[in-house]
Amino acid sequence: MRATVKRKAHFNAAHRLFKKDWDAQKNLEVFGKCSYPNYHGHNYELIVGVTGEIDKETGFVIDLKILKDLIESEVEDAFDHKNLNLDVPEFKTLNPTAENIAVVIYDKLKKKLDTTFDLEVILYETPRNYVIYTGA
Amino acid sequence: MRATVKRKAHFNAAHRLFKKDWDAQKNLEVFGKCSYPNYHGHNYELIVGVTGEIDKETGFVIDLKILKDLIESEVEDAFDHKNLNLDVPEFKTLNPTAENIAVVIYDKLKKKLDTTFDLEVILYETPRNYVIYTGA
Amino acid sequence: MRATVKRKAHFNAAHRLFKKDWDAQKNLEVFGKCSYPNYHGHNYELIVGVTGEIDKETGFVIDLKILKDLIESEVEDAFDHKNLNLDVPEFKTLNPTAENIAVVIYDKLKKKLDTTFDLEVILYETPRNYVIYTGA
Amino acid sequence: MRATVKRKAHFNAAHRLFKKDWDAQKNLEVFGKCSYPNYHGHNYELIVGVTGEIDKETGFVIDLKILKDLIESEVEDAFDHKNLNLDVPEFKTLNPTAENIAVVIYDKLKKKLDTTFDLEVILYETPRNYVIYTGA
Amino acid sequence: MRATVKRKAHFNAAHRLFKKDWDAQKNLEVFGKCSYPNYHGHNYELIVGVTGEIDKETGFVIDLKILKDLIESEVEDAFDHKNLNLDVPEFKTLNPTAENIAVVIYDKLKKKLDTTFDLEVILYETPRNYVIYTGA
Amino acid sequence: MRATVKRKAHFNAAHRLFKKDWDAQKNLEVFGKCSYPNYHGHNYELIVGVTGEIDKETGFVIDLKILKDLIESEVEDAFDHKNLNLDVPEFKTLNPTAENIAVVIYDKLKKKLDTTFDLEVILYETPRNYVIYTGA
Numbered sequence: 030m031r032a033t034v035k036r037k038a039h040f041n042a043a044h045r046l047f048k049k050d051w052d053a054q055k056n057l058e059v060f061g062k063c064s065y066p067n068y069h070g071h072n073y074e075l076i077v078g079v080t081g082e083i084d085k086e087t088g089f090v091i092d093l094k095i096l097k098d099l100i101e102s103e104v105e106d107a108f109d110h111k112n113l114n115l116d117v118p119e120f121k122t123l124n125p126t127a128e129n130i131a132v133v134i135y136d137k138l139k140k141k142l143d144t145t146f147d148l149e150v151i152l153y154e155t156p157r158n159y160v161i162y163t164g165a
Numbered sequence: 166m167r168a169t170v171k172r173k174a175h176f177n178a179a180h181r182l183f184k185k186d187w188d189a190q191k192n193l194e195v196f197g198k199c200s201y202p203n204y205h206g207h208n209y210e211l212i213v214g215v216t217g218e219i220d221k222e223t224g225f226v227i228d229l230k231i232l233k234d235l236i237e238s239e240v241e242d243a244f245d246h247k248n249l250n251l252d253v254p255e256f257k258t259l260n261p262t263a264e265n266i267a268v269v270i271y272d273k274l275k276k277k278l279d280t281t282f283d284l285e286v287i288l289y290e291t292p293r294n295y296v297i298y299t300g301a
Numbered sequence: 302m303r304a305t306v307k308r309k310a311h312f313n314a315a316h317r318l319f320k321k322d323w324d325a326q327k328n329l330e331v332f333g334k335c336s337y338p339n340y341h342g343h344n345y346e347l348i349v350g351v352t353g354e355i356d357k358e359t360g361f362v363i364d365l366k367i368l369k370d371l372i373e374s375e376v377e378d379a380f381d382h383k384n385l386n387l388d389v390p391e392f393k394t395l396n397p398t399a400e401n402i403a404v405v406i407y408d409k410l411k412k413k414l415d416t417t418f419d420l421e422v423i424l425y426e427t428p429r430n431y432v433i434y435t436g437a
Numbered sequence: 438m439r440a441t442v443k444r445k446a447h448f449n450a451a452h453r454l455f456k457k458d459w460d461a462q463k464n465l466e467v468f469g470k471c472s473y474p475n476y477h478g479h480n481y482e483l484i485v486g487v488t489g490e491i492d493k494e495t496g497f498v499i500d501l502k503i504l505k506d507l508i509e510s511e512v513e514d515a516f517d518h519k520n521l522n523l524d525v526p527e528f529k530t531l532n533p534t535a536e537n538i539a540v541v542i543y544d545k546l547k548k549k550l551d552t553t554f555d556l557e558v559i560l561y562e563t564p565r566n567y568v569i570y571t572g573a
Numbered sequence: 574m575r576a577t578v579k580r581k582a583h584f585n586a587a588h589r590l591f592k593k594d595w596d597a598q599k600n601l602e603v604f605g606k607c608s609y610p611n612y613h614g615h616n617y618e619l620i621v622g623v624t625g626e627i628d629k630e631t632g633f634v635i636d637l638k639i640l641k642d643l644i645e646s647e648v649e650d651a652f653d654h655k656n657l658n659l660d661v662p663e664f665k666t667l668n669p670t671a672e673n674i675a676v677v678i679y680d681k682l683k684k685k686l687d688t689t690f691d692l693e694v695i696l697y698e699t700p701r702n703y704v705i706y707t708g709a
Numbered sequence: 710m711r712a713t714v715k716r717k718a719h720f721n722a723a724h725r726l727f728k729k730d731w732d733a734q735k736n737l738e739v740f741g742k743c744s745y746p747n748y749h750g751h752n753y754e755l756i757v758g759v760t761g762e763i764d765k766e767t768g769f770v771i772d773l774k775i776l777k778d779l780i781e782s783e784v785e786d787a788f789d790h791k792n793l794n795l796d797v798p799e800f801k802t803l804n805p806t807a808e809n810i811a812v813v814i815y816d817k818l819k820k821k822l823d824t825t826f827d828l829e830v831i832l833y834e835t836p837r838n839y840v841i842y843t844g845a
Contacts, residue, residue, distance in 0.1 A: 206342005478614005
């Protein structure tokens with residue numbers, strides 16, 4: 030019996046959308062207000078889903094305390110109260126769109142999880158916009 | 166790398182569930198309070214999901230501003246503050262159940278989107294009842 | 302010791318904003334899309350607050366089951382799946398704005414409650430617009 | 438045309454995570470605070486999804502009133518205001534983790550639904566932790 | 574300039590409504606399902622409001638980290654994953670209704686806060702039922 | 710008859726908590742992660758409440774369209790996708806705590822509203838922390 034467990038977390042960060050090899054004008058045309066030079070920010074709400082067999086001994090797919098600690102060490106410690114463009118190595122050369130942030134979170138968590146698990150990352154940039162990435 | 170981006174929108178509309186080739190009694194039996202003759206209404210909350218490749222240049226699956234404008238012109242302008250049964254051509258002959266409204270929204274948006282995208286429509290009729298349609 | 306207990310409920314209804322002694326043009330100018338002739342509708346979310354002494358015997362301000370039943374008989378049975386303009390006597394001559402609906406609900410509930418209670422009605426017309434009325 | 442309709446419900450229950458063939462110390466190590474002997478509890482929020490063809494006559498996948506009543510008789514009557522470990526037969530020998538509760542709910546509902554329907558059970562143990570089970 | 578800052582927290586607990594000097598029959602009549610002998614439980618969502626002057630130096634009414642830690646030590650450590658009737662001294666002789674729990678939380682926090690602050694406790698027993706207590 | 714109408718809005722902004730006449734060390738001690746030099750950010754959710762007489766002609770306390778436009782011109786245009794410390798004149802010398810942001814919003818809106826109205830500003834910095842300011 031395979032089930033999915035999901036755990037919510039959150040981090041607050043500044044960012045701007047900006048491509049270094051484009052000039053300011055082109056960045057503004059493509060990314061609009063999101064490219065403003067002094068940054069803006071979001072309360073990112075994160076939902077991490079892990080799919081696997083329900084363990085017959087424990088009744089758990091994965092101990093949610095382990096998942097919570099993993100999200101804390103891999104995501105919250107790295108991103109919370111940071112400027113994604115300036116402070117987070119992954120976004121030195123990668124535009125911190127919600128899509129790309131979700132991929133980075135997926136890759137960081139995937140490495141730490143048993144390979145039998147499927148992983149899904151849902152990232153709310155605002156309550157109205159969100160992204161889902163499953164490594165597909 | 167394929168991801169899904171989702172955008173929330175909303176519209177307020179009146180409707181009733183009613184089949185013209187059934188008499189009032191049969192409509193009441195099948196549709197209950199939803200068939201009352203003078204209409205009732207809902208705050209429809211809509212989530213549109215678009216799945217596609219993350220563009221390497223922009224880091225976007227699709228520019229959410231484009232998606233937002235598309236939802237506005239195709240759905241909000243057509244349905245908001247309207248009576249679905251009386252004012253919306255698609256429901257002249259189609260019962261405006263949440264399922265059918267979702268299909269109509271899907272069909273309207275699908276035509277306007279690049280064919281490489283997968284589309285998903287989630288429609289909340291109330292905070293307790295909702296429908297998902299993916300064209301399957 | 303005085304506390305406030307609050308209970309949520311909801312009803313779905315159609316309405317339009319419309320003043321009979323104004324012509325269609327003036328109604329449209331003042332009420333905009335809300336005056337469209339064929340009605341639109343809302344999922345009204347209602348929160349009823351009752352303030353009173355905490356009863357030493359029961360630990361209750363008021364038995365919430367009693368409050369729930371009162372909301373059901375006075376509000377839900379009267380308004381749910383109805384057209385407020387056409388089906389609800391109070392709005393034959395009163396424009397069903399959120400403000401006026403809140404006052405009507407307040408007056409209906411106030412009559413049925415012990416006079417020692419203070420009453421507050423919170424009415425969400427949409428998740429973004431709401432009204433509070435306390436009889437003040 | 439196949440769509441999914443979802444209906445929300447809820448029940449309040451006490452439980453503890455506990456394996457009878459482990460001693461108290463091992464239960465505490467594995468299940469932490471969730472194994473405390475005098476039970477704790479949750480507002481379980483349940484979302485039941487049913488996937489099937491949209492009926493051409495009614496425009497329904499399934500009449501949500503039927504689904505609501507089914508959830509009430511199979512889940513709410515059995516679990517609401519109960520102690521899952523002590524009062525619910527299924528958990529006499531099964532640890533009432535969110536995963537296992539979701540499986541039990543799935544199995545109870547699946548038996549009562551037409552076999553042409555696909556079923557999905559989403560169970561929120563808290564607003565931050567939830568489980569999805571689809572019988573896969 | 575006086576403002577109110579609010580902080581959300583939560584705890585999961587079991588309880589039953591029960592008055593020792595009433596027999597089981599009377600308890601069932603007054604408290605209904607809430608008096609079932611084996612307990613049920615809730616995800617209590619707590620909002621603590623503190624009203625005071627905005628400090629000119631810091632721009633804070635109160636450092637929310639201090640408030641968060643206070644809620645943790647006074648409320649979460651004492652109530653979370655507990656059986657309120659059996660494990661929490663305050664409810665040995667006091668019926669753990671939402672009203673009474675709010676009063677107990679208020680009294681615990683009030684003692685630890687500077688007397689210049691006004692305090693408000695909002696306690697959600699379920700997403701549909703909640704209580705407000707301000708010491709009035 | 711006096712009622713309160715409330716309207717929700719939102720803006721995304723970067724900020725840091727920082728007092729210029731304190732050194733970096735003292736800022737870090739008092740403001741913690743909120744003082745990190747490269748800024749972080751939030752989805753600020755704003756609720757503006759206006760209390761006044763219900764107009765007998767219209768049934769409105771205030772036309773919510775007017776309130777919506779006022780919030781847009783005074784708050785959203787000024788703060789959305791901005792860095793509060795660098796881009797917003799009011800915070801050149803004022804620490805952009807949630808309390809101070811609420812006061813600034815209150816002062817900007819108060820000037821534009823008829824003096825017969827009472828005004829309340831509720832500002833969510835995160836879904837867990839918020840501030841209420843009423844000019845008291």
